[in-house]
Amino acid sequence: MSAAPLQYLLHAAGPASAPAYRLGWALIALVMAVIVVIAALLLGGLMRRREPPPSGARAALPPDSGGLHWIVIGTGISTVALFGALVAAMVTLESVASPPREPGLTIDVTAYDWWWKIDYPDALDPSRSFVTANEIHIPVGVPVRVELRSADVIHTFWAPKLAGKTEMIPGQTNVQWIEADAPGIYRGQCSQFCGSQHAHMAFEVVAEPQARFDAWRDAQRRGAQAANAPGVRSGQRIFADRCAGCHAVRGTSAAGMQAPDLTHLASRRLIAAGQMTNTPEHRLDWIAHAQRIKPDSLMPSIALSASDAVALDAYLSTLQ
Numbered sequence: 155m156s157a158a159p160l161q162y163l164l165h166a167a168g169p170a171s172a173p174a175y176r177l178g179w180a181l182i183a184l185v186m187a188v189i190v191v192i193a194a195l196l197l198g199g200l201m202r203r204r205e206p207p208p209s210g211a212r213a214a215l216p217p218d219s220g221g222l223h224w225i226v227i228g229t230g231i232s233t234v235a236l237f238g239a240l241v242a243a244m245v246t247l248e249s250v251a252s253p254p255r256e257p258g259l260t261i262d263v264t265a266y267d268w269w270w271k272i273d274y275p276d277a278l279d280p281s282r283s284f285v286t287a288n289e290i291h292i293p294v295g296v297p298v299r300v301e302l303r304s305a306d307v308i309h310t311f312w313a314p315k316l317a318g319k320t321e322m323i324p325g326q327t328n329v330q331w332i333e334a335d336a337p338g339i340y341r342g343q344c345s346q347f348c349g350s351q352h353a354h355m356a357f358e359v360v361a362e363p364q365a366r367f368d369a370w371r372d373a374q375r376r377g378a379q380a381a382n383a384p385g386v387r388s389g390q391r392i393f394a395d396r397c398a399g400c401h402a403v404r405g406t407s408a409a410g411m412q413a414p415d416l417t418h419l420a421s422r423r424l425i426a427a428g429q430m431t432n433t434p435e436h437r438l439d440w441i442a443h444a445q446r447i448k449p450d451s452l453m454p455s456i457a458l459s460a461s462d463a464v465a466l467d468a469y470l471s472t473l474q
């Protein structure tokens with residue numbers, strides 16, 4: 155699995171994005187060819203010398219050299235090239251509109267200011283559905299249908315190596331599909347300005363071989379393990395007091411719906427929609443200084459005593 159999940163625009167990593175990249179390069183080649191031809195003609199014109207008129211004589215206009223047919227040729231070539239680009243764009247749009255095979259999986263992504271709720275619904279057995287946040291897992295080589303919604307304003311779902319952009323519009327469901335050719339972490343980002351923390355609204359798509367994906371999904375379906383150790387139990391009580399109004403931890407009484415589900419928080423690579431790696435220090439920093447790290451975020455900065463912070467972190471670390 156690649157260690158550096160760059161949000162790299164110049165490579166495609168799946169069949170929903172590859173046609174658009176090919177089209178992009180073809181259009182760049184076309185534009186470069188136009189620049190080279192125009193520059194060559196311009197240079198040729200500048201360097202062509204004409205005999206200067208005899209001194210005192212008025213410069214005579216050059217005889218009509220039949221320029222009209224050059225205009226016709228130039229316009230004709232441009233028209234054919236632009237029409238070709240139009241056809242190529244239509245063919246590309248059509249080829250990425252729907253996956254080549256039935257999607258093997260459907261997930262729902264709902265955008266919130268400024269994080270992503272990820273639902274894995276199970277139509278046959280709703281008790282196997284689960285919710286997570288900011289980290290999407292998919293099996294490699296399988297088309298995945300992604301239903302896109304917004305809880306507040308217009309956002310845009312964009313994982314550039316896997317697919318083009320699709321808007322997420324309040325009150326509407328848009329559908330995108332993604333597929334990864336190889337295991338790896340593919341970074342994504344909201345690409346529609348959605349408020350002050352728009353730039354800090356990232357997510358990751360983790361593509362894994364089917365067996366690893368299945369193991370991840372089975373683990374996510376389970377509720378949180380029971381908090382048995384005394385330090386952990388007091389952490390859970392603090393969580394119930396200070397955090398459960400917004401955050402849910404399945405398998406406990408914490409059932410807040412307005413914030414990321416934290417049932418398996420410790421299994422995620424990053425927190426706060428891609429802002430920090432998920433270490434105990436960063437988690438406590440985020441809890442104490444959410445408003446400094448993401449000003450205006452709907453997570454308040456929460457002051458905890460040193461002993462409460464230790465207990466809360468012991469509890470959060472059990473949310474594997």
Ligand code: HEC
Pocket residue numbers: 267268269287288351393396397398399400401412413414419422424425426427428437440441448451452453454456466
């Ligand atoms: C008023 C609602 C609210 C309360 C109370 C609250 N949070 Fe949050 N929390 C949020 C929101 C909203 C986010 C998403 C913020 C963002 O990324 O923009 C969040 C994000 C987080 C994240 C990052 C999750 C992820 O997957 O990226 C952690 C960890 C977290 N909160 C822990 C806590 C803890 C621990 C407490 C209690 C001490 C707490 N929160 C209290 C609303 C709340």
